[in-house]
Amino acid sequence: MSEDRRSPDLRMTRRRRTSAVVIGVLLAALLVLPWPQNMPKPIILGIIPAPLFFWVLWTGAFIAYVAWIAFRWDPYADVVRRNAPANDDER
Amino acid sequence: MSVTAMWIALSCFALVMVALGYLGHRGTSNTMEDFVLGGRKLGMLPAFFTVTATLFSAFSYFGITGQYYTDGIGAWIQVATTAAVGPILYFAGTRIWLVARRYGFVNVTEYLSDRFNNRLVGLVAGLIMISALVPYMGAQFRGSGLTLDAVTNGGIPYWAGAIFLATVVTLYVMSGGFRSVVWTDVVQGALMYVLLGVAMLILVFSATGGFSDLMNRVGEESELLSNPGANDLFGLPYLISVLVIFAAAHFTMPQLQQRWMAARSHTTLKFIALSLPVGTAMIYIFCFYIAMVGVVTRPGDERPEAIYPSMIIDVLPQWLLLLAILAIIAATGSTANSIVLTLGSMVAKEYVGRRYNADRFLTMTTRIMLPFLVAGGLLVAFYGPSTIIGIIVEITWPAVFLIFPTLLAGLYWRRATAAAAVASMLISETLFICLHQGWISIDLSGWHPAIPAGLVGVLVLVVGSLMTQPPPKEHVDRHFAMFEEPAQVSV
Numbered sequence: 001m002s003e004d005r006r007s008p009d010l011r012m013t014r015r016r017r018t019s020a021v022v023i024g025v026l027l028a029a030l031l032v033l034p035w036p037q038n039m040p041k042p043i044i045l046g047i048i049p050a051p052l053f054f055w056v057l058w059t060g061a062f063i064a065y066v067a068w069i070a071f072r073w074d075p076y077a078d079v080v081r082r083n084a085p086a087n088d089d090e091r
Numbered sequence: 092m093s094v095t096a097m098w099i100a101l102s103c104f105a106l107v108m109v110a111l112g113y114l115g116h117r118g119t120s121n122t123m124e125d126f127v128l129g130g131r132k133l134g135m136l137p138a139f140f141t142v143t144a145t146l147f148s149a150f151s152y153f154g155i156t157g158q159y160y161t162d163g164i165g166a167w168i169q170v171a172t173t174a175a176v177g178p179i180l181y182f183a184g185t186r187i188w189l190v191a192r193r194y195g196f197v198n199v200t201e202y203l204s205d206r207f208n209n210r211l212v213g214l215v216a217g218l219i220m221i222s223a224l225v226p227y228m229g230a231q232f233r234g235s236g237l238t239l240d241a242v243t244n245g246g247i248p249y250w251a252g253a254i255f256l257a258t259v260v261t262l263y264v265m266s267g268g269f270r271s272v273v274w275t276d277v278v279q280g281a282l283m284y285v286l287l288g289v290a291m292l293i294l295v296f297s298a299t300g301g302f303s304d305l306m307n308r309v310g311e312e313s314e315l316l317s318n319p320g321a322n323d324l325f326g327l328p329y330l331i332s333v334l335v336i337f338a339a340a341h342f343t344m345p346q347l348q349q350r351w352m353a354a355r356s357h358t359t360l361k362f363i364a365l366s367l368p369v370g371t372a373m374i375y376i377f378c379f380y381i382a383m384v385g386v387v388t389r390p391g392d393e394r395p396e397a398i399y400p401s402m403i404i405d406v407l408p409q410w411l412l413l414l415a416i417l418a419i420i421a422a423t424g425s426t427a428n429s430i431v432l433t434l435g436s437m438v439a440k441e442y443v444g445r446r447y448n449a450d451r452f453l454t455m456t457t458r459i460m461l462p463f464l465v466a467g468g469l470l471v472a473f474y475g476p477s478t479i480i481g482i483i484v485e486i487t488w489p490a491v492f493l494i495f496p497t498l499l500a501g502l503y504w505r506r507a508t509a510a511a512a513v514a515s516m517l518i519s520e521t522l523f524i525c526l527h528q529g530w531i532s533i534d535l536s537g538w539h540p541a542i543p544a545g546l547v548g549v550l551v552l553v554v555g556s557l558m559t560q561p562p563p564k565e566h567v568d569r570h571f572a573m574f575e576e577p578a579q580v581s582v
Binding site for chain 1: 164165167168170171174175177178181182185189192193302303305306310313314315316317318319325326327330331334356357361364365368369372379573574577
C-alpha cells in the first residue's frame with residue numbers, strides 16, 4: 001500500500017486516538033471530582049441527591065465512551081479478525 | 092427467625108447448587124482448559140452474571156451498605172471504578188484474550204511466566220495473589236457466618252454459617268469446575284439482583300412513605316448526602332486513589348482474568364466492558380437506599396455492616412426473608428467459588444505442573460487443592476480482621492493492583508524484563524506494607540499508600556528493564572507479532 005493511500009487512514013487513526021485520550025481523561029476527572037461539595041440540596045426529582053445525580057450522569061457518559069471505543073472505533077477489529085476469526089461469531 | 096426453617100432453606104439451596112455443579116460436571120472433560128475455563132465458550136449473558144456475581148459478595152451487602160451509612164454518598168466511587176475498567180478491558184483485555192487462546196494459557200500467572208520467559212515472575216505474582224485472595228475468600232465465609240448468626244439470633248452460630256458455605260462451595264466447584272461455577276453464578280447473580288431490589292423497595296415503603304419521604308427524613312442538610320461525606324473521607328486524593336487502585340486491580344484479579352480468557356468471542360469481551368458498570372450501578376443504588384433506611388430507622392447503630400440483615404428481619408414476610416437471606420449467602424458463595432477455582436488452578440500450574448505437566452494430572456491437582464484453599468479462607472474468617480471492608484480495602488485490591496504495572500508492561504512493552512518485573516512487584520509490595528503499617532512514616536495527605544508504592548514499582552520496572560537483558564527476540568515475538576500489521580511482521 002502506498003504512503004499516499006495510507007495517510008488519510010493514519011490521520012484518522014491518530015485523530016481518534018487523540019480524541020479517545022482527551023475524552024477519557026476528561027471523563028475520568030469528572031468521575032473523581034467530589035462536586036458539589038457540602039451541598040446536599042437540591043435533591044433531584046425529590047429522590048436523588050445532587051452529587052449522586054451527577055455521578056450517575058458521568059458514569060453513564062463514561063459507559064457511552066467505552067461503547068464508542070469498542071463498537072464504533074474498534075481498533076482491534078482487524079487484529080481479532082486475523083487471529084481469532086472463527087470465534088468472533090457470537091450475536 | 093426459626094432456626095429449623097432456615098436450615099431447611101439452606102439445605103434446599105445446597106441441593107440446588109450441588110445439582111447445578113453436577114450439571115457442570117457432566118459437560119466437563121478432564122483437560123485444564125475445560126475444567127478451569129469451560130472450554131473458552133463463555134457467552135454474553137452468563138458472562139454478565141458470572142463477572143458481577145464474582146465481583147459482588149458479602150462486601151456489597153455489608154461493606155457498601157455500611158459505608159453509605161457511616162461515610163455517605165461517596166461510596167459510589169466504586170461504580171466509577173468498574174466503568175474505568177472498560178477501556179483497560181478493551182485494550183489490554185483483547186491482547187491477553189488473544190494470546191491466551193493462541194498458547195492455551197488458563198490463568199494470568201501462566202501468561203506472565205511465559206511472556207517474561209522466566210518462571211519466577213509467575214511464581215512471585217502467584218504468591219502475592221494467593222496471599223491477597225485467601226483473606227478475601229475468608230471474608231465471604233465471614234459474611235455467611237455473620238448473616239446466619241444475625242437472622243437466627245445466634246440459633247445458627249457464626250462458625251456453622253461459615254463452614255456451611257465453605258462446604259457447599261467446595262462440593263460444587265470440585266464437581267464441575269468452571270461450568271459449575273458459571274451455572275451457579277447465573278442463579279446466584281439473578282437472586283442477588285432481584286432480591287436486593289425487592290428488599291430495597293419493601294424497606295423504603297414500609298419504613299417511610301416512599302423515596303421522597305425517605306430523602307426528606309434523612310435530612311437535606313445531612314452530610315451523608317453530599318461530599319466530602321460525614322467523616323470528610325471523600326476528598327480528591329481518596330477518590331483518585333480508589334479509582335486508580337480498584338480499576339487496575341479489577342482488571343488484574345486472577346479470577347476475573349479467567350473470565351476475560353474464557354470469553355467465547357471478542358463481542359463477549361466488549362459486552363462485559365459495558366455491562367459490568369451497569370450491573371454495579373444497580374447494586375450500589377439498591378444499597379444506597381437500603382443504607383438511608385438504616386439511617387432513618389436505626390441511627391447510631393454500632394454495627395453498620397449488619398444493618399441490612401438486621402432490617403430485613405423486621406419487615407419482610409417469612410418466605411421472602413428466607414429468599415433474601417439465601418441471596419446474601421449466594422452472593423458470598425459466588426465470589427468464593429471463583430476465587431477457590433482460580434487459586435487451585437494457579438497452584439496446580441505454577442507450583443506442581445512444572446514437573447508433571449499431564450493435563451489430567453493438573454486437573455486432578457486443581458481439584459485436590461480446593462479443600463485446602465477453602466480451609467485457609469476459613470482460618471481467616473475465624474481469626475482475621477474484624478470488618479469485611481477492612482479486609483478488602485486494606486489487603487486484597489492494593490496488593491493485586493501492584494501487579495498491574497508488570498502485567499501491562501508484559502502486554503505492551505517488548506523491552507520489559509523478568510528481573511525488573513520481579514523487583515517491581517517485590518519492592519512495591521514491601522513499600523506498601525511499610526507505609527500501610529506506619530513502619531515508614533510519611534505524610535501521604537489523603538493518598539492511599541498503594542499509590543506511591545505503585546509509582547515506585549513503575550520506576551523500578553522501567554529502570555530495571557533498561558538495565559537488564561530482555562528475553563530473546565524470537566520469544567517476545569510470540570507475544571507481539573499477532574498485534575502488528577502483516578507487512579511489519581514480514582520485514
